[in-house]
Amino acid sequence: MKSFRTWNIGRIRQNLIQMLAMGRTFVLLMGLSIVFFILLGIGGLAEQSLNTSPVSSMKGLAASLSSRFFVDMVGMEIPHLDKGKKEASTFSGQHMTNFVFQLLTNVNPSDPKSLLAREVPGLAANNAVLLRNGSGNKDADAPQDYHPDSSKQIEIPNEATTPPESSDPPSTSEDHGTRPITDKVVMIYHSHPQESYNPLLGTLGDNPSTAAFDKNVGIVGTKVSKELEKKGLGALHTLADYASSVQGYNYNFSYKYSKATVKAAMTQNKDLKYFIDIHRDSAHYKKTTNVINGVSYAKLFFIIGYANPNWRKNEAFATAIHERIEKKYPGISRGIWGKTSAQGNGEYNQSFSPNSVLIEVGGIDNTQEELDRTSKILADTIAEVYWSQQKANKVDTSPKKESKNKKIAPKDTVPAEEAVPGT
Template identity: 45%
Template sequence: MKWTSATLNLSPIRKTFQSAGAVGKTFFLLSMASVLFFVLLSVGSYLQAAKVTTSPVSSMKGLAASVSNLFFIDMLGMEVPHLNRDFQKSTFSQGNVVHFAFRFLTDINPRDPQSLIASEVPGLELDKTTVLRTSKATNPSEPVDYVPSPQVLQINNSPSETPVSTPNPTKEPASTPQPLKSAGNNVAFIYQTHSNESFLPELKGVTNPDEAYSDKINVIQVGERLAQNLEKVGIGAVHSTTVYPGVVKDFKYPYSYKYSLKTLQEAVSAHPDLDYYFDIHRDSAARSRTTVTIDNKDYAQVYFIIGGKNPNWKKNEEFANQIHQILEAKHPGISKGIHAKTENEGNGLYNQNFSPNNILIEVGGPFNTLEECYRTTDWLAEAISEVILNAKKVNAPAVALKK
């Protein structure tokens, strides 16, 4: 059947539009644009609902993540006159509407060329996270990742390097694999995937934060401090002191989590009682973003990182949140919250599929001292101890009452 204007009976609409003045035509076009806009929203919502995902990052994206705060102000302004702003700056201008619809449907920002390939090229969104749990920190910020060059790792692994100071010294970390402790009731395992991450105030002749890497003084000492504190309260802890760039043949930084996965597997084989796993890192942000002053003392702040690629990420997040909440209650400002990253924003997995009690904790940044990190680690150990001991009480077998 051939459709004609007579068949569709469009003549009344055409006549009305032709007879309408400039104001009427403008109103008609704006009405059609509004209809089209909401149709796009409906289609976008349907497409997003059709995507079945368990990622913490994807679950927090959507309409609210695709628009700015001014978008909602403009929506309110349509009903509340005094909220209206200059039309040229309105979110509902033609350019902004098209930009929003495109970004909402594709998750690509037309005004950011990097976003066109960021979702396909790992590493381009390293500094982008989704905040799962906020904190009371007065300097909120996202964790910053930095991939050191092979030259930096090689230079800062030189035998001539010596630490400037070692406040509250612990056992000096070795550059070769160390045997794990003798088998026993060890329930906590501490390791450092990026074992060379270090701190500028402790390094001699190093001033560039991008070069804050060392095989002699680094996050391994922070991990050792944590292990010692857990041992003090009766929680058996095993600590790996492996410096991967020094022991792995043809070491490649992007494969760091493959190396540490082998460490995890060896640890469980030697210690079947292990149930909690802590991967200690150091952030790469500026000092103002990794430091808080409490009672006239400076403390390194901590981030909890959850891998969105892990299908069981919620269990890891629940474990991290128990520790985070204790820190929030007892030492507000120490924790920077819990952040999630996908494989496009980091490793995305962090070996957290190994166990629901495996979490990544970043302590301080390149501008913090070991002393500041130790102070924080002492509080972190208290929080971890409380979580583990409470879990033991809950899981303890019930004692039969005597008759």
């Protein structure tokens, strides 16, 4: 008997229609995806050319990811990479939940103020934006600003101990001690010169009214400037105290006062090209201190004022310092942050030079010993960046061949304009 195969024409037609519908949907989705990525690319190019603020930049998002994130990601394919790791994975439930929540809502779960800032007008006016995170800031905590209350009196604690000379870390850059010190090329100043460290307030001596300023953040500037000169860099350190010298002093005009100081210094010192405004963070000891090989160090914040249209150049300068410190002393840098405004000056005086940056050294509880160690590292690194830039910018001074048509003066003849009387 012959077997006959029956065909269900209706079912075949139905399946064919379904396949065509799926194909049409697939083509439509593919086309929409292509258009989406084209628009995304155009938007990125437009952002690079039109927007000078890093707030909406993907760089801010990438910076919020720690280096550990990428190590863990590669470790998913290379198991031995994670061997011996003591830290919790960045793909843990807590880390991923916090990251996704902050990405979607712009609210940091570990910082309740970020929630209030969305609802209270003016509270988010000076929010810091993360540009490049540091290994010393795993929770991506922003710098904490402090506005002094003149009605409160500071209590002086018991006397703090003075660190031994051996507490200094080893040099982090080539020693230029044999090189003659340059003219004043680096300026160290303080827009908030009365920011203090609690442990240092106990070393004021017999006359606190005259010695208080010497034990404020200025002591860090003094250490940095001295270490810079050991590396061959002439440093100008100003201890201008605006609260006691400016009539009608207003804390909100701090950066206007320091701007006048910087302009005056530039007028008197034509070689000044590097400007470091040293501050102190208002966070407590746990967040502002790191222990490396049993030795404690004050941590650092780098602040960029992006009301300055050329803020990217200042960020590049800060990055050069940050990356060198990250490599040699991981855990000291708390990253590079951008701010939208400051007291009367949203650029933090950084438009004077691309080699300008505001650096916060330690917090209110750091000791002089910890500050000195970090100050030396900071000075060594700034010197390293300076000398590397000088090497890169060095002009070829070799004698050039004279033109054939140009008359050459006799060897024993000195041009009149170069002649020196008495020679």
